Amino acid sequence: MTDKIFRINMTDLTTGIEDVPAAWAGHGGRGLTSTVVAAEVEPTCHPLGPKNKLVFAPGLLSGTLAANSGRISVGAKSPLTGTIKEANAGGSGAQFLARCGCKALIIEGQPRNDRWYSLTVTPEGVVINEENEMIGKGNYEVVETVTARLPGKPGIITIGPAGEMRMAAANISVKDPDGGLRSCGRGGLGAVMGSKKIKFIAIDPGDGKVDIADQAKFRDANRAFAKALVDHPVSKALGQYGTNVLVNIINEAGALPTRNFTSGQFDGHDRISGETMHDTIVARGGKPKHNCHPGCVIQCSQIYNDADGKKLTSGFEYESIWAMGADCCIDNLDHIAEADRIMDDIGIDSIETPVAFAVAMEAGVLPFGDGPGVCRILREDVAKGTALGRIIGGGAGAVGRAFGVTRVPTVKNQAIPAYDPRAIKGIGITYATSTQGADHTMGYTIATNILGVGGKIDPLTKEGQVELSRNLQIATAAIDSTGMCLFIAFAALDDQTCLPALIDLINARFGTSLVGDDVVNLGKSILKTERAFNIAAGFTSVDDRLPEFFYTEPLPPHNVVFDFSGEEIDTFWNF
Amino acid sequence: MQVTVKLFAFFRDGRFKEEGREYPAGTVVGDVVDELGIGRDEVGVVMINSLQRSLESPIGDGDVVAIFPVIGGG
Numbered sequence: 001m002t003d004k005i006f007r008i009n010m011t012d013l014t015t016g017i018e019d020v021p022a023a024w025a026g027h028g029g030r031g032l033t034s035t036v037v038a039a040e041v042e043p044t045c046h047p048l049g050p051k052n053k054l055v056f057a058p059g060l061l062s063g064t065l066a067a068n069s070g071r072i073s074v075g076a077k078s079p080l081t082g083t084i085k086e087a088n089a090g091g092s093g094a095q096f097l098a099r100c101g102c103k104a105l106i107i108e109g110q111p112r113n114d115r116w117y118s119l120t121v122t123p124e125g126v127v128i129n130e131e132n133e134m135i136g137k138g139n140y141e142v143v144e145t146v147t148a149r150l151p152g153k154p155g156i157i158t159i160g161p162a163g164e165m166r167m168a169a170a171n172i173s174v175k176d177p178d179g180g181l182r183s184c185g186r187g188g189l190g191a192v193m194g195s196k197k198i199k200f201i202a203i204d205p206g207d208g209k210v211d212i213a214d215q216a217k218f219r220d221a222n223r224a225f226a227k228a229l230v231d232h233p234v235s236k237a238l239g240q241y242g243t244n245v246l247v248n249i250i251n252e253a254g255a256l257p258t259r260n261f262t263s264g265q266f267d268g269h270d271r272i273s274g275e276t277m278h279d280t281i282v283a284r285g286g287k288p289k290h291n292c293h294p295g296c297v298i299q300c301s302q303i304y305n306d307a308d309g310k311k312l313t314s315g316f317e318y319e320s321i322w323a324m325g326a327d328c329c330i331d332n333l334d335h336i337a338e339a340d341r342i343m344d345d346i347g348i349d350s351i352e353t354p355v356a357f358a359v360a361m362e363a364g365v366l367p368f369g370d371g372p373g374v375c376r377i378l379r380e381d382v383a384k385g386t387a388l389g390r391i392i393g394g395g396a397g398a399v400g401r402a403f404g405v406t407r408v409p410t411v412k413n414q415a416i417p418a419y420d421p422r423a424i425k426g427i428g429i430t431y432a433t434s435t436q437g438a439d440h441t442m443g444y445t446i447a448t449n450i451l452g453v454g455g456k457i458d459p460l461t462k463e464g465q466v467e468l469s470r471n472l473q474i475a476t477a478a479i480d481s482t483g484m485c486l487f488i489a490f491a492a493l494d495d496q497t498c499l500p501a502l503i504d505l506i507n508a509r510f511g512t513s514l515v516g517d518d519v520v521n522l523g524k525s526i527l528k529t530e531r532a533f534n535i536a537a538g539f540t541s542v543d544d545r546l547p548e549f550f551y552t553e554p555l556p557p558h559n560v561v562f563d564f565s566g567e568e569i570d571t572f573w574n575f
Numbered sequence: 576m577q578v579t580v581k582l583f584a585f586f587r588d589g590r591f592k593e594e595g596r597e598y599p600a601g602t603v604v605g606d607v608v609d610e611l612g613i614g615r616d617e618v619g620v621v622m623i624n625s626l627q628r629s630l631e632s633p634i635g636d637g638d639v640v641a642i643f644p645v646i647g648g649g
Contacts, residue, residue, distance in 0.1 A: 233617075233619070233644065233645035233646075234645055234646060234647035237584055237585075237644060237645065237646040237647065238646075238647065238648060240584070240585065241584060241646075242648070243648030243649060244648070245584055245646045245647075245648055246646070246647075246648040246649065248583050249583065249620065249641075249643055249646065252581070252583075252622055252625055252641045252643075253622065253625060253627075254625045270592075274584070274648075275583065275584060275587065300648070318648050318649065319649075440649060441649065444649050446649060447647065447649075450620070450627075451619065451620060451645075451646065451647050452619050452620050452645070453645075453647060456627070458627060459627065460626075486649070487647070487649075490647045557625060558625070
């Protein structure tokens with residue numbers, strides 16, 4: 001099946017299928033969403049107006065049998081940061097879209113009335129339907145109802161009430177094979193989908209399959225690639241403990257942001273750790289291992305049950321647990337899991353939202369450690385869109401502005417995630433320079449600063465951090481284009497067979513002859529495309545800085561500050 | 576000398592989470608790893624008093640030694 005561009009105009013409610021322009025042919029995932037947004041969206045437009053476009057793109061290898069290739073990218077101008085944005089997630093959306101022959105789904109315009117719609121995507125194209133029943137409903141009900149309503153087992157991409165209300169922290173959820181949710185979490189892209197008045201997208205590929213130029217070469221490359229992933233010891237720990245294995249090590253390193261970023265260690269760390277979570281899951285008959293998309297060989301997801309053995313949440317990630325846990329001082333994993341489920345159902349970012357709660361706690365809206373209070377406010381205020389709920393749903397920056405708090409951990413108005421940049425300096429460079437606001441996944445220096453993967457660079461010194469962040473951000477932009485889960489990076493950094501096998505997979509899929517340098521150049525060009533959009537939107541190097549308190553408030557236990565000058569940070573872009 | 580040893584992830588299986596232990600002067604982290612029956616090639620990260628250290632690093636009285644397998648996430 002030849003890949004096409006599926007275009008939907010929500011102003012006049014028309015759809016069309018277009019050939020892929022030559023300039024876009026080598027792109028997929030993030031590379032494609034950023035290329036389309038940069039080419040077609042006015043950088044100064046209002047993110048929630050008709051001029052913004054929402055672009056979905058499976059990765060270059062999505063829809064094939066390549067291991068771990070099920071990530072879907074979503075891009076637009078972000079209502080949270082004002083920058084270009086890409087967020088990606090697992091689930092079955094990428095694989096199903098690719099099998100429809102859809103290289104990118106571009107949603108533009110905006111209805112002139114108050115009606116809501118859904119989209120149905122098949123290999124024949126896109127159909128727009130008016131939607132009434134699901135409006136105002138949570139993501140879990142949408143997934144259940146739409147699955148029952150439509151034939152087969154469609155892929156589903158949906159927004160919750162937060163997206164409908166166009167909250168700046170609203171996410172986009174993707175159904176996984178078991179009816180769980182994976183989130184394109186960051187940057188408020190759910191609000192953009194809500195501004196287009198699209199509640200959900202159902203995807204039915206039927207018998208559609210992805211073309212492979214050289215089947216034998218593809219099979220061999222996939223065998224080598226999957227072996228590199230399975231053999232890497234990080235994969236073992238991820239399968240057993242999930243990403244939450246990080247709570248204890250980041251705490252031990254003195255870099256676990258606690259009590260709204262006032263300490264690097266949390267007294268309750270062991271109660272919310274991956275080790276405790278694993279034992280709790282096993283004792284309650286849950287699943288420590290679970291894959292978010294078919295073909296994942298790492299299986300870092302899990303099913304977390306409540307005390308009665310009933311499923312509470314899945315895809316229970318380190319960053320969400322850190323944010324609700326250490327940052328809000330909640331040391332009860334069940335309260336955190338309940339909040340996680342509510343956030344998934346409302347469709348709101350589980351990093352931005354708890355960081356916003358921690359700022360609200362500092363402001364005295366509720367006490368630190370109040371797990372039931374967080375769940376109550378999520379249900380009664382955020383889900384219902386009260387004034388308080390909309391402030392929290394606007395993200396950490398919105399809470400800080402509303403309540404006059406100065407300790408607000410954001411870069412480009414996006415909440416800083418689970419690693420304090422004072423005690424892990426490399427990640428501070430990533431937060432500052434990322435084209436998309438503070439985001440650990442853009443250049444995960446934790447691998448080398450803390451975990452000893454891809455070498456070792458002392459987290460507390462400045463030497464080598466800019467170069468480390470630069471190399472990782474370039475590599476990540478390329479990986480985010482393949483549809484691969486970022487967790488292949490651990491094997492790619494340590495195992496010399498991994499990256500060549502990945503390049504072989506791409507070449508076998510498309511009949512190309514790319515080499516390693518091509519992949520590096522792809523990563524560089526994506527970063528430069530994204531940065532050019534941001535500059536045209538009005539951003540300057542002065543925006544590539546951390547909030548003031550990171551430079552002035554020493555973080556215990558190491559009592560360190562972030563001490564890179566602006567000039568030093570700006571050398572990041574020397575490539 | 577008295578040393579607090581912390582173990583993480585599957586290193587805890589059949590061992591302990593945190594224990595005060597006695598070691599002779601001149602002990603290095605690798606000696607502790609060997610004594611606990613952990614393969615040196617299984618060790619991903621060691622910290623002494625929250626600072627990144629190696630298997631060759633010497634341990635002092637009152638130190639907190641944390642030993643992790645190769646782990647990742649994010």
